[in-house]
Amino acid sequence: MFQYIIRRLMESVPTIIGASIVIFLAFSLAPGDVITANYTGGMNLTEERKAELRELYGLNKPLPERYGLWMGHVLQGDFGQSYLYNKPVTDVIKTFVWNSFLLSATVLVLQWMLALVIGVFSAVRQYSLFDSLVTVLVFVAMSLPSFFLGLLLLKLFAVDYRIFPLGGMTSTGVDYQGLQHILDVAYHMALPVLTLTLLSIGGTTRYFRMTMLEVVRQDYIRTARAKGLKERVVIFKHALRNALLPLITLFALELPGLFAGAIITERIFNWPGIGRVTLDGLYQRDYPLMMGFTLIIAFLTILANILADVLYGVADPRVRHR
Amino acid sequence: MATQLTERRKAEKRQTLVEFKDLQTIFETEAGTIRAVNGVSFQIREGETVCIVGESGSGKSVTALSLMRLISPPGKIVGGEIFFDGKDVLKLSEREMRHLRGNQVGMIFQEPMTSLNPVLTVGEQIMEPLMEHRLMTKSEARKQAIGLIEQVGIPRAAEIVDAYPHELSGGMRQRIMIAIALSCDPKLLIADEPTTALDVTIQAQILDLLRKLKEERNMALMLITHDLGVVAEMADYVIVMYGGRIVEEGYVLDIFRNPRHPYTEGLIKAKPVIGRRTERLYTIPGQVPNPINLPNHCYFADRCPYVMPACLERYPETTVDERGHKTACFRCAEGAER
Numbered sequence: 234m235f236q237y238i239i240r241r242l243m244e245s246v247p248t249i250i251g252a253s254i255v256i257f258l259a260f261s262l263a264p265g266d267v268i269t270a271n272y273t274g275g276m277n278l279t280e281e282r283k284a285e286l287r288e289l290y291g292l293n294k295p296l297p298e299r300y301g302l303w304m305g306h307v308l309q310g311d312f313g314q315s316y317l318y319n320k321p322v323t324d325v326i327k328t329f330v331w332n333s334f335l336l337s338a339t340v341l342v343l344q345w346m347l348a349l350v351i352g353v354f355s356a357v358r359q360y361s362l363f364d365s366l367v368t369v370l371v372f373v374a375m376s377l378p379s380f381f382l383g384l385l386l387l388k389l390f391a392v393d394y395r396i397f398p399l400g401g402m403t404s405t406g407v408d409y410q411g412l413q414h415i416l417d418v419a420y421h422m423a424l425p426v427l428t429l430t431l432l433s434i435g436g437t438t439r440y441f442r443m444t445m446l447e448v449v450r451q452d453y454i455r456t457a458r459a460k461g462l463k464e465r466v467v468i469f470k471h472a473l474r475n476a477l478l479p480l481i482t483l484f485a486l487e488l489p490g491l492f493a494g495a496i497i498t499e500r501i502f503n504w505p506g507i508g509r510v511t512l513d514g515l516y517q518r519d520y521p522l523m524m525g526f527t528l529i530i531a532f533l534t535i536l537a538n539i540l541a542d543v544l545y546g547v548a549d550p551r552v553r554h555r
Numbered sequence: 556m557a558t559q560l561t562e563r564r565k566a567e568k569r570q571t572l573v574e575f576k577d578l579q580t581i582f583e584t585e586a587g588t589i590r591a592v593n594g595v596s597f598q599i600r601e602g603e604t605v606c607i608v609g610e611s612g613s614g615k616s617v618t619a620l621s622l623m624r625l626i627s628p629p630g631k632i633v634g635g636e637i638f639f640d641g642k643d644v645l646k647l648s649e650r651e652m653r654h655l656r657g658n659q660v661g662m663i664f665q666e667p668m669t670s671l672n673p674v675l676t677v678g679e680q681i682m683e684p685l686m687e688h689r690l691m692t693k694s695e696a697r698k699q700a701i702g703l704i705e706q707v708g709i710p711r712a713a714e715i716v717d718a719y720p721h722e723l724s725g726g727m728r729q730r731i732m733i734a735i736a737l738s739c740d741p742k743l744l745i746a747d748e749p750t751t752a753l754d755v756t757i758q759a760q761i762l763d764l765l766r767k768l769k770e771e772r773n774m775a776l777m778l779i780t781h782d783l784g785v786v787a788e789m790a791d792y793v794i795v796m797y798g799g800r801i802v803e804e805g806y807v808l809d810i811f812r813n814p815r816h817p818y819t820e821g822l823i824k825a826k827p828v829i830g831r832r833t834e835r836l837y838t839i840p841g842q843v844p845n846p847i848n849l850p851n852h853c854y855f856a857d858r859c860p861y862v863m864p865a866c867l868e869r870y871p872e873t874t875v876d877e878r879g880h881k882t883a884c885f886r887c888a889e890g891a892e893r
Contacts, residue, residue, distance in 0.1 A: 452666055453672040453673070456735070459661075459662040461653040462683060462687055471675075474674050475672070550673070551721045
């Protein structure tokens with residue numbers, strides 16, 4: 234198993250190099266750079282001043298050299314300096330990524346737990362009223378865009394009925410400590426979590442329903458029933474365990490998303506997460522930040538792929554890694 | 556002949572264990588209602604081996620699954636009664652029914668490759684009914700499971716108990732299925748084509764094993780098959796089904812020596828005989844009738860070599876001769892009157 238993981242990691246080195254080249258080229262070849270972006274007042278600079286600044290940031294060197302310099306620093310753990318925050322990229326990411334993680338992790342747990350319960354029950358009672366109702370609601374929630382659903386919930390619960398705050402992560406003007414702080418953050422999280430959960434739960438529920446429907450038709454489920462086992466045992470032990478297998482990959486591939494932030498939703502609820510920061514970075518052509526962040530997500534995605542394969546081997550005795 | 560008669564007298568003294576009375580099981584499909592089992596009545600006595608023979612779709616498996624009440628929608632039992640040990644199975648609560656399944660009635664299926672749960676060890680799967688019905692602890696059940704694996708003739712039982720189904724061959728998996736079905740000492744074992752998916756040599760071993768275990772435990776066996784060789788080897792009593800109905804039933808020697816129904820006759824003729832080479836094996840001409848909209852006359856009429864006008868008017872009643880041999884055919888009805 235250990236050898237298998239090492240081998241997979243080695244194999245992913247070319248992938249990550251390829252990904253880094255693509256990421257680098259995408260941002261370097263995009264029109265405009267930090268000098269011409271609005272916030273530096275690039276519009277008012279003379280051509281000489283622009284050239285001087287490009288010289289300063291090393292933007293006038295040939296592309297291969299710039300890539301080599303960037304990668305060299307990345308390998309030493311230095312992703313460069315963010316123009317926007319005037320801090321190292323790693324510091325910027327570190328500051329905001331955990332806020333996003335908190336939000337996404339809560340959503341992930343809620344999403345999968347609810348999807349499991351709803352999916353299993355709608356599969357067990359296929360074509361029942363519950364199943365039809367769930368199917369309709371799931372499609373409604375899935376087809377609403379996040380900006381619409383987010384704004385709708387804001388209007389409803391923060392403007393019309395002032396149950397939840399309009400945005401942010403903590404109440405302004407107070408400095409809560411300990412439990413009070415946790416409760417305050419939870420209170421601010423409610424609406425973004427609700428939005429993201431509603432958006433993501435649909436697909437996952439459908440997956441659970443589909444795999445369960447497939448599994449309950451199998452011969453071994455009939456065998457389990459013929460043994461006189463309780464229906465609860467038949468469904469949750471015999472059927473669900475098999476239905477979960479194909480979902481392991483889906484789950485593992487959602488893990489990098491925990492660090493990617495939710496760009497639109499974080500914007501709407503003014504959540505100080507990495508998603509909002511990357512959007513700002515994009516507007517301001519803060520390419521070192523964008524490149525560093527994208528590369529980290531690419532790396533995490535490769536790790537998640539390996540994790541998915543390892544977990545699959547643990548869960549399914551028919552798959553064993555050598 | 557004398558030994559046969561004493562056998563029969565012994566058999567008749569035995570208590571009735573299962574009794575099907577006019578069982579009706581249907582499947583509601585979009586194309587129409589399929590009468591999978593249409594008025595089936597027969598008995599299984601304690602310790603007796605009853606073989607149910609028929610082509611695919613003749614209602615053999617549905618009869619067995621009706622007794623277990625494992626007919627899944629769109630199928631449902633719409634009429635009749637099934638008595639097991641004096642209790643009307645169709646009136647039991649779901650809880651009482653669970654107590655019957657796996658405990659008093661064990662069942663093994665046709666496909667050993669897919670009938671075991673791939674993510675659980677075989678030991679775990681044998682232990683489950685023991686813990687459910689016999690209320691054993693995990694360690695007791697495990698000990699019992701190892702014993703059962705030995706009894707079904709698998710060597711190295713202590714290792715096999717922790718194996719997963721994919722690590723075992725088809726024959727071994729079917730043995731494990733038998734171990735599961737027998738774990739709680741059932742009074743009846745239902746075997747739904749237990750050897751169809753196996754090689755011929757393994758088939759013989761599995762049949763030998765079933766016969767041995769059945770005798771040791773004085774258990775009744777309801778064996779579903781389409782293989783007349785299996786019937787000849789195993790059965791005390793034979794039920795022949797066609798189109799969801801019983802067309803003939805009787806003791807095994809009567810059925811083979813003196814088949815009354817043209818369908819049974821055709822089946823026996825179609826069986827290849829070792830040592831006799833023929834250009835072509837015999838086949839019954841025609842097709843199994845469409846299970847939707849079955850005719851209101853004899854279902855076999857359009858394939859029958861002896862078809863008479865009466866056969867195309869109504870379904871024949873079942874007649875019984877003095878030996879207890881039952882047949883649903885006008886030719887026999889005439890013979891009885893004569």
